[in-house]
Amino acid sequence: MTLSAEPVGKIHWGRHLRLVLSTALEHVGTDPVVFGLQVSRRLPSSLSYRLARPLAAAHPWAPGMGGLGLHIRGRDDELEELFDRAVREPAVLRRDHQRRRRLAEVAQAVDAVDHAFRLTAELPGGLRRSAGTLARRDWYLGDMGSAVENLQRGWLSGRATRAEKRQLLRLVDERAQFHGTAPDLRSFLGSDENQLAGTYQPQPQTVLHVLTNSVPHTSSGYALRSHALLSAQARAGWDVHAMTRPGYPVQVGRIQARDQDVIDGVTYHRINPGRLPETATGRLDLFARELMVRCLLTRPAVLHTTTHFVNAMVVGEVARVLGIPWVYEVRGQLADTWASRRPAAAEASERYLSFTGREAQVLRQADDVAALGGAMAERIEEITHGAVRVGDVRLAPNAVGPEYEAEPEPVADVRRRLSTDRWSVPDAGFLVGTVTSVVDYEGLDDLIRATARWPEGITTVIVGEGTARPGLQELARQLGVADRVVFTGRVTKAEAKDWQRALDVFVVPRRDRAVTRAVTPLKIVEAGASAIPVVASRLPAIQETVRHGVTGLLVPPENPAELADAVLQLWADRGLAHRLGRAGRDAVLRDRTWSAVAAGTIGRYDQLTSAASRERGGHREHPTG
Known part of the structure; x- marks a missing residue:
């Protein structure tokens, strides 16, 4: 996706530096290990790998820093030994x-929760900072009540550190949000609330989207899908605005961000004060107030937001005050994403049950609910216990934009432009791979295991960055295929699109999880539009996009042998690979374009705004109701 940006906003350097500093101090105080890990992921992978060398070497006398260094360098086997040795050795002093x-x-930071429990099982009462450690352990598993109790005991005993006191206040407030705390503009607006409800005049064909992140600062599937839909709405003649969460993108390291970006006709607004409120409730109220102010300036006729429930609560409150409709677009159940990285017991935890409960609540309140596909619509009906039925959910699937309409370039030309040799990828080789976030549920370990079954003429390419990369690189070394598995790391948007076309087979080996059964990845649609045959896990959401033997091949999830065989079939029969790729492209261009998805969305906006206009007119004619 090529972005056309206009530099219209200002860069508030002083304010941004203060925000970065306050955020860093907050995280260093409340969870320094996780903060260090997040910083390492923001750095170029080669740099973080080099910086972690002295940390890893320090593990005999500085186990915290040393363990973090071992993980960053992908030496998780040594980290496991470090955990085991610490448990076996007697703890006297x-x-x-x-x-x-x-x-x-x-x-806890590397998702090894079993080791975290073994290491904390016999910590003595009164050990300095242990209350915070135990609270983080229990919060990780969703036991929010126990996490709070650990910190309360530390405070009441007089042993709590200043960081643990702040941690307690933060967790108590965040837990309350999961149990019903919501933004309330009444105290902010006072007597003006009633006047606003009666006098607000929306501008026709104006929409304001509320997003978690966005281009140009984030190139995730979420951000790219958002911009594709919004820019298609702008091309259709709508005045399109978007507002991102408080603190974004400065908190993720984009100090040079402007307070406003205009990209492809879409205006993105940012909320980056010098310091954010310390509590979740404070940030929620800030978000609602800033959104209200932005609405009074842009006067949208409809508000549109995406998962999760925090965004929906903010939008619902502003829409209530202004008397305009709002749309909730479900791109996944983040409770399921959260649980996918934890033991099965997490699905019975307080956090998971409260999370799905809040999602159900906002789904019932929205004027319109949209989802990526039928599997996700079924999940919505399930968590709302039938209050929002499958037939009531509007489908807004992943799609492609105008840049995919032209006939794809020859693969050889794309590889030359990429200069694939700089990644040690042979220009003329058979390339199998994916463009993705490198996280556990993507099943990339199965892709590496499949690589060990292929002849040396096949090279595996993993394009992207993520938490699972160090472990995957170590797995490739252990299996003896490190020279045939290429990790490009983070690439530009243009390079990501080129890599889609440069591959001979695009692979999506997702694991079987609640989140992967419901979410249809955008990358499959883009690979199809690029005329690249797809081999993917046979999961409900993926089956909505890939037809086995017609537009790609489906294999059982978590089965490296079947995955390897499917790729070998396409390697041996290039004619079949070509036919599947062309059929996939034809299907995407016929059914999955952003123009069509935007047209459907705008059609629903028109229905909602017409109904809201009639209702406002009725109230004005009969003010006593």
Whole structure:
């Protein structure tokens, strides 16, 4: 996707530096290991790998830093040994228990929750900072009540550190949000609320979207889908605005961000004060107030937001005050995404049940509910216990824009433009791979295991960055295929699109999880539009896009042998690969363009705004109701 941006907003350097500093201090105080891990992921992978070398070497005398360094460098086997050794060795002195506590922090940060429990099982009462460690352990698993109790005991005993006191206040407030706390503009507006409801005049064909992140600062599937839909609405003649969450994008390192971006006719507005409120409720109220002000300036006729429920609560409150309709677009159940990285018991936790409960609540309140596909619509009906039925959910599938309409370039030309040799990828080789976020549920370990079954003429390419990369690189070394598995790391948007076309087979080996059964990835649609045959896991959401033997091949999830065989079939029969790729392109251009999705969305806007206009007119004619 090529973006056409106009530099219209200002860069508030001083304010942004203060926000970055306050955010860094907050995270260093409340969860330093996770903060260090997040910083390493923001750096170029080669740089973080080099910087982690001295950290990893320090693990004999500084286990916290050393364990983090081992993980960043992909030496998770050594990290496992470090955890095991710490549990086996007798803990007599307080420094021995502190060693275990610090290693438990690392275990939690790298999703090794079993080790975290073993390392914290015998921490003595009164150990400094242990309340915060135990709270993070229990919060990770969704046991929010126990996390709060650990910190309360530390505070009441007089042993809580300043960071643990802040941690307690933050977790109590965040827990309340999961149990019903919502933004309330009454105190902000006062007596003006009634006047606003009666005098607000929306501008026709104007929409304001509320987003978690966006281009040009984020190139995730979420951000790209958002911009594709919004820019298609702008091309259709609508005045399209978007507002991102408070603190974005400065908090993710984009200090040079402007307070406003105009990209392809879409105006993006930012909320980046010098310091954010410390609590979730404070940030929620800030978001609602800023959105209200933005609405009074742009006067949208409809508000449109995406998962999760926090965005929906903010939008619902502003829409209530202004008397305009709002749309809730479900792109996944983030409770399921959260649970996918944890033991199965997490699905019975307080956090998971409260999370799905809040989602159900906002789904029932929205004027329109949209979803990526039928599997997700079924999930919506399930979590709302039938209050929002499958037939009531409007489908707004992933699609492609005008840049995919032209006939794809020859693969050889694309590879030359990429200069694939700089990644040690042979220009003339058979390339199998994916363009993705490198996270566990994508099943990329199965792709690497499949690589070990292929002849040396096939090269695997994993384009993207993510938390699972160090472990995957180590797996490739263990299997002896490190020279045939290429990790490009983070690439530009243009390079990501080129890589889609440069591959001979596009692979989506997702694991079987609640989140993967419901979410149809955008990358499959884009690969299809690029005329590249797809081999993917046989999951409900993926089956909505890939027809086995027609537009691609489906294989059982978490089965490297079947995955390997499917790729070998296309390697041996290039004619079949070509036919599947062409059929996939034809299907996408026929059914999955952003112009068509935007037209359907705008049609629904028109219905909602017409109904709202009639209702406002009725209220004015009969003010006593």
